[in-house]
Amino acid sequence: MKTRGHFSLLFFSFICLVIICFSGCKNIPSNDKSSILVTSWKSDAATLHPVCDPPNSARLLIFEYTQKTLTRTDLRTLQQIPLLVKGLAEVSADGKEFSYELRNDIKWDDGSPFTVDDVIFTMKVTKCPMTNDANVRSTYDKVKDIIKDPSNPLKFKMVAKEVYYLNKYIFNELYLVEKKHWDSAGVLDNISIPEMDLPQFDGNKYKGLAEWMKGFNDGANGHDVKKLCGLGAYAVTDWKTGTYITLTRKNNWWGENDTSAYSRAYPSQIVIKVIPDDQARYLAILNHSIDADVWLFTASYLKLKNNKDFTEHYYDGIRDQALFNLVYINTKQDGKERPKLFDDKNVRRAMAYLIPVDELNTTMVKGMGTRQASFIQPMFKKYYNDSLKLIPFDIEKAKELLTKAGWLDTDGDNIRDKMIDGKKVKFSFLFTYNGADPANKEYALVIKDAMYKAGVELIPDPVDLSLLQQKAGKHDFDMLIAGQSGSGSVPDDPEQGFDSKNWSNDGSNITGFGNAESDRIIELSNQAVDENKRADLLKKLQAIVYDEQPIIYLYGIKRKVVISKKYENPGMFTERPGVMLNNLKLKQK
Amino acid sequence: MLSYIIRRVILFIPTLIIISFLAFGISVLAPGDPVERLLNASENAGIQNKAHQASLIQKKRHELGLDLPLFYFSISTLAESNKSNLSSYQAWKNYIPVIHYYAGHNQYHHWLYNIIFRGSFGISYQTQLPVVREIKARLPWSLALSFISFLLAFGISIPIGMYAARYKGRFFDKASSLLLFLLYALPNFLVATLLLVFFANPQFLNWFPESGVQDALNFNEDWPFLTKLVHWAPYLVLPIITYTYGAIALLSRQMRAGAVEIFDNEYIKTARAKGLPEGKILWKHVFRNALMPIITLFANIFPTAFVGSIIIETIFALPGMGREIYEAILNYDYPVIVAVFTIFGFLTLVGYLVADILYAVADPRISYSKS
Numbered sequence: 001m002k003t004r005g006h007f008s009l010l011f012f013s014f015i016c017l018v019i020i021c022f023s024g025c026k027n028i029p030s031n032d033k034s035s036i037l038v039t040s041w042k043s044d045a046a047t048l049h050p051v052c053d054p055p056n057s058a059r060l061l062i063f064e065y066t067q068k069t070l071t072r073t074d075l076r077t078l079q080q081i082p083l084l085v086k087g088l089a090e091v092s093a094d095g096k097e098f099s100y101e102l103r104n105d106i107k108w109d110d111g112s113p114f115t116v117d118d119v120i121f122t123m124k125v126t127k128c129p130m131t132n133d134a135n136v137r138s139t140y141d142k143v144k145d146i147i148k149d150p151s152n153p154l155k156f157k158m159v160a161k162e163v164y165y166l167n168k169y170i171f172n173e174l175y176l177v178e179k180k181h182w183d184s185a186g187v188l189d190n191i192s193i194p195e196m197d198l199p200q201f202d203g204n205k206y207k208g209l210a211e212w213m214k215g216f217n218d219g220a221n222g223h224d225v226k227k228l229c230g231l232g233a234y235a236v237t238d239w240k241t242g243t244y245i246t247l248t249r250k251n252n253w254w255g256e257n258d259t260s261a262y263s264r265a266y267p268s269q270i271v272i273k274v275i276p277d278d279q280a281r282y283l284a285i286l287n288h289s290i291d292a293d294v295w296l297f298t299a300s301y302l303k304l305k306n307n308k309d310f311t312e313h314y315y316d317g318i319r320d321q322a323l324f325n326l327v328y329i330n331t332k333q334d335g336k337e338r339p340k341l342f343d344d345k346n347v348r349r350a351m352a353y354l355i356p357v358d359e360l361n362t363t364m365v366k367g368m369g370t371r372q373a374s375f376i377q378p379m380f381k382k383y384y385n386d387s388l389k390l391i392p393f394d395i396e397k398a399k400e401l402l403t404k405a406g407w408l409d410t411d412g413d414n415i416r417d418k419m420i421d422g423k424k425v426k427f428s429f430l431f432t433y434n435g436a437d438p439a440n441k442e443y444a445l446v447i448k449d450a451m452y453k454a455g456v457e458l459i460p461d462p463v464d465l466s467l468l469q470q471k472a473g474k475h476d477f478d479m480l481i482a483g484q485s486g487s488g489s490v491p492d493d494p495e496q497g498f499d500s501k502n503w504s505n506d507g508s509n510i511t512g513f514g515n516a517e518s519d520r521i522i523e524l525s526n527q528a529v530d531e532n533k534r535a536d537l538l539k540k541l542q543a544i545v546y547d548e549q550p551i552i553y554l555y556g557i558k559r560k561v562v563i564s565k566k567y568e569n570p571g572m573f574t575e576r577p578g579v580m581l582n583n584l585k586l587k588q589k
Numbered sequence: 590m591l592s593y594i595i596r597r598v599i600l601f602i603p604t605l606i607i608i609s610f611l612a613f614g615i616s617v618l619a620p621g622d623p624v625e626r627l628l629n630a631s632e633n634a635g636i637q638n639k640a641h642q643a644s645l646i647q648k649k650r651h652e653l654g655l656d657l658p659l660f661y662f663s664i665s666t667l668a669e670s671n672k673s674n675l676s677s678y679q680a681w682k683n684y685i686p687v688i689h690y691y692a693g694h695n696q697y698h699h700w701l702y703n704i705i706f707r708g709s710f711g712i713s714y715q716t717q718l719p720v721v722r723e724i725k726a727r728l729p730w731s732l733a734l735s736f737i738s739f740l741l742a743f744g745i746s747i748p749i750g751m752y753a754a755r756y757k758g759r760f761f762d763k764a765s766s767l768l769l770f771l772l773y774a775l776p777n778f779l780v781a782t783l784l785l786v787f788f789a790n791p792q793f794l795n796w797f798p799e800s801g802v803q804d805a806l807n808f809n810e811d812w813p814f815l816t817k818l819v820h821w822a823p824y825l826v827l828p829i830i831t832y833t834y835g836a837i838a839l840l841s842r843q844m845r846a847g848a849v850e851i852f853d854n855e856y857i858k859t860a861r862a863k864g865l866p867e868g869k870i871l872w873k874h875v876f877r878n879a880l881m882p883i884i885t886l887f888a889n890i891f892p893t894a895f896v897g898s899i900i901i902e903t904i905f906a907l908p909g910m911g912r913e914i915y916e917a918i919l920n921y922d923y924p925v926i927v928a929v930f931t932i933f934g935f936l937t938l939v940g941y942l943v944a945d946i947l948y949a950v951a952d953p954r955i956s957y958s959k960s
Contacts, residue, residue: 036806046715054715132717134649219717241726242908244805271805276912277904279782283799286791309791436919466921470622 037267037567037581039292040275040284044242049222050177050230051125052132058245058272061577063175065247065270067230070100070119070171072262073489075573075580080169080489083262084114084176084231088168095163095529098170102154107254108178109229116156120146121179124188125216127196130203132217140174142167145193163527165534166493176231187212233265233582245272266585288313291564294578298365301560313565317572318558320379322488324372325443325554327355327481328472332503332512338478339425346405348549351479352391353398354451361555363446364439369555374542375498376491377556379574383491383535385542391552398454402427409455416455428457429478432471435462443481472510475503483557488575494541495522511550518544590949597942605935609704612930613697616923617659623714623921624649653714658695664688700927710931711924715916720928723913730802731897731909738829739890742836747883749837750844751871754879757849765841773838781831781904788827797823800906828905832898843886847879854878880951888944891936896929 045058050067071088074081082088084106089098106114125131127140142160149155160167183189187208195201203209221227225236233255234247247270255263273290275281282300284290286307296304301318304310329342329351342348361369372378373388407416407427416427431447433440444460451458458479463471471477486492496502499522500514521541528534545551561572567584624646650656668682670689693702703709710720749769753762789799798804802824812820851857852875860870897911910929917925949955 038805047717049717052717129648132652217717219712219719223716223718238805240803240805240908242912243801243803243906246805273801273805273906274908275800275906277800277906279785280800280904280906283785283789287789287795287799289799465919466622 035266035268035586036271037269037292037584038271038273038290039579039581040273040281040290040295042274042276042295044274045245047219047222048228048236048239049219050175050228051122051136052217052222053135055135057576058274061272062236062245062247063230063232064577065234065265065582066228066232066236067175068232069174069176070102071169072172073487073575075575076261076571078489078575080172083260085171089158091168091529095167096160097157098160098168099149099155099157100171101152102156104154105254106231108181108231109235109250110178110181112178112180114176114231115179116146116148116153118176118179119156120148120193121183121188122174122177124191124193124196125177125182126174127193128188128191128203128213129196129201130209130213130217136173140170143170143193144197163529165526165528166490168529169490178229181229182216183212185212233263234270237269242274244274246270247272261580261583264583264585266583267581270581285314285562286310288564291566292579292581292584293562294559296560296562298368298558298560301562302366304562310562315563315565315570315572317561318368319561319572319578320370320377320488320556320574321485321559321576321578322377322379322556322574323483323485324377324556325369325481325483327351327447327479327552327554328477328511329479329550329552330475330477330511331548331550332475333478334475335421337476338429340420341425341427341429341478344405345548346401347407349391350398350401350405350454351451351456352549352552353394353401354454354456355447355552355554356393356450357390357554358393360443360446364442365555365557368558370558371555372553374546374553375494375551376538376542379488379556380491382531383538385539385546387539388542388546393450395450395454402454402456407455414452414455415457426457427455428459430461431458432461432463432468432477432480434465434468434482436465440481473506473508475506475510475512477510488573491538493526494538495526498522498541498545513545513548513550590946594942594946597945601935601938604938605931608934609701609927609931610697612927612934613700614659616926616930617696619921622646623923624653624655654696654699657699658689658691660695660697661692662688662690700924704931710928713917713925714922715920715925720924723925724910724928724932727897727908727910727913728895730907731902731911732894734825734828734832734901734907734909735890735894735897737825738832738836739894741829741833742840743883743887745833746837746840747844747876750841751848751876751879753841753845754848754852754875755871757852762845766845769838769841772834773842775834777831777835777898778900778904780834781827781901784827784830785904797827802907828901828907831901831905840883840886843882844879847882848875851875851878877951881948884944884947884951887947888940889937891940891943892933895936896933 041058041061043056043058045062046054046056048059048062048066050063068084070082070084071080072083073079080088085100085102087101089100091098102114102116102119104113108114123140123143123146126133127137127143129137131137142162142164144159144161146156146158149157158167158170160170185208187206191206191209203213223239225239228236231254233249233253235250236245237248238244238246249265249268253265256265273284275284275290275295278295278297278300281290281293281296282304285293285296285304286309301316304314305316310316329348330338331342331348333340333342342351357371361367361371370378371390372384373390374385376383376385378384378386402416405418407418409416410424411417417424418427419425431444433444435441441460441462444458444462448458448460468480468482472480472482496508498509498513498518500509500519501507502509503512503514518541521537521544525534525537525541528537559572559574559578561578563570563572563579563584566586568587569580569583569585571580571583572578573580647656665687666683667685667687668679670687693699700711703711708721710724712718713720713723716723749765753765756762785799787793789795789797802821804820808817808820857870857874860874895910896914897907897909899911899915901907902909902911903915913925914929916922917929
């Protein structure tokens, strides 16, 4: 019958297609180009512009190998080390001047020597208000000027506006750019760094600046691989948007004979595959198609750990990282739109007793989270106040505290209430979270159940991330859950999150915490150049925050690292990016 | 017919303007602020780390033109208009409307002007690249996957639907119905994950690569197209199956339903009585007349192919439009969002026009001429 003929023809075509696909399959090579290392990343870089926004983790990873900074954090010791300078900064007696001397063996890809002018140019272009780098510019607010040493062309000093504990780290993340490459006409030579800080700075007054800035800010500079140049051992040679980025080792690179771990460049190429999905990443590891990874979810990692082939072919490890979950409490609700539920610290403490942190740790991250009692993670041993006890899940204790604070269930509906300003207010509030992350819903439901047992009604309130940030900034929330990350080498500046002025100006102190004493401690700690003194001050601040409980700290999230056993030096680290891909040397067969 | 097509194409213009206005309005009025998102773009920036002042946001807003009024005019009350002059505040002013006209100094005008006169949809806030370049880089993958998938879906589902209708109530009809309903009920993220687990897994069948579209280590840009095609094919098999299975289920059912209705018509019985071969009856009389619902579905091919699939592209790490749109929405990348909405709207119009033409081709009784 003709019908069958049509059907058979179609079926035959389909089979042919499948055969073509399978014949293609045979062409898939395994990762046998031995000196090429393949890693995966969860997202693509939005841009690889050395200065302009927006930065993201993929760009930071790539810059590890394509760019250089004057100093950096040693992943192994978490101490600051010199890279392009002969030693760490010599600090002046007043703590405001930091003197450096450049190494004399550093060259750009075009053979030009790396000079102090390049450092000044980089700082200028980073601080210039016309540069499209609003995301990072504020990091360099405290830099007043960079002054060349007239007696030695390799020496210069960075002058800070004020004493600040992070001043000595200022060059840790400033990726150097070549003046000759970007500004051969010297447009920026006519403008000094202090001028760029003036509130009345007007770029249009400087001849050619606006035009030059237009060219510098051009998005193509962050995508055209031929324009991407840096002092690192690798160069970006191929970028397939959304798929992979290939870095290739440079020939005649200036650091070839350097013995530092950060100058080694064992793989001839580093291929960074973009794999957003955890299941696909898990299978890629099982297939041996990636050599190193730091993005595995806990469940996938544990599944791999039980796989014999995986343990035979991969090193693995879990490391602390500067990333933790926390619950913010709005301690200064307006009393109109949002009843004042949390102005009593007994109530806030009761909330802490009502969050089953250990259960969440077990459920969400298979018990691999590290609990913390304060805003500094326990991995910062010198700074963490270990005298603060972790608050256990204790419903009875919470009930006791709520009763003490006047919250009773007067109408028998199992929700506590209280007369506030002549009005009966129920203990019911919104628990706001980023709805895009399904894990947050789990958190909300587990906490909701626990709170209900103590007569507290939690209403889950999923919102978009941007809206969450907006609500947090405007103090338009009751309680919200979020994640926080920072540097793995030195605790973050507490001013943003805890100084009272950052609440009143709708800044980053979203809970409303703070008083004269805590503000003074923050100011002193930020000015404390001596680490021990700073540690003591931060411990005091932690004790105050702990007592006030504006934030309930849950636990730190571990980094899961896997590295193929084909390689030597399988270092796994706390600080980003968690591995040193350049240092992975293929084992001799 | 030609005059009908011309009239329809002319009608595209006001429709497109309305689409663009709606897309623009919805995207800029959505909760969230692209500037705040942009200034917190670092994935590692937590809430506490956002050391960004209001002035910084203001500057960025000005730079992106987001400080301009949204549209050519706005309406407020007289009281709001005189806000600065507090001494003259009077309650009655709350009831007097005031229209403000901004001429060309508004966001929508700038956006429209750039499209019409410069062929530009603006610059992506995220990548800082022209939106057109962004779309060009991503579109081929979405188009390729969608069109192969549609081809397969139509190629497989039409015979299945026709066959099931021809043998209505028999084993093939019942079995295919059951199977197709099952397929239709399966969510694509689940199917995608299952396909990966079963066919890209060394513990089961390791037939296909687990992610991406090409092998970074071996792919060569200079290869002839056919070699590239053979290289890409295994990467695309699982995504295409995921794209296709749902469409097969839907189209087969539609085809069957349409064909069953036609089989009951008198003219089919007449054809049989005349002794026409069964194949001819099936494909010339039944198929052609049962095509209407399929043509309606065909109209959606163009816009659907353009936007790709967020879930499938994320799971298989495909660099298509779905992921692009998802990232744009997540980052409030207005230029990309509005461009995609507008092109999507345009392609929907094209799809419906093509469908209307196909209706006339399939059924001679349909005519668009005035006579």
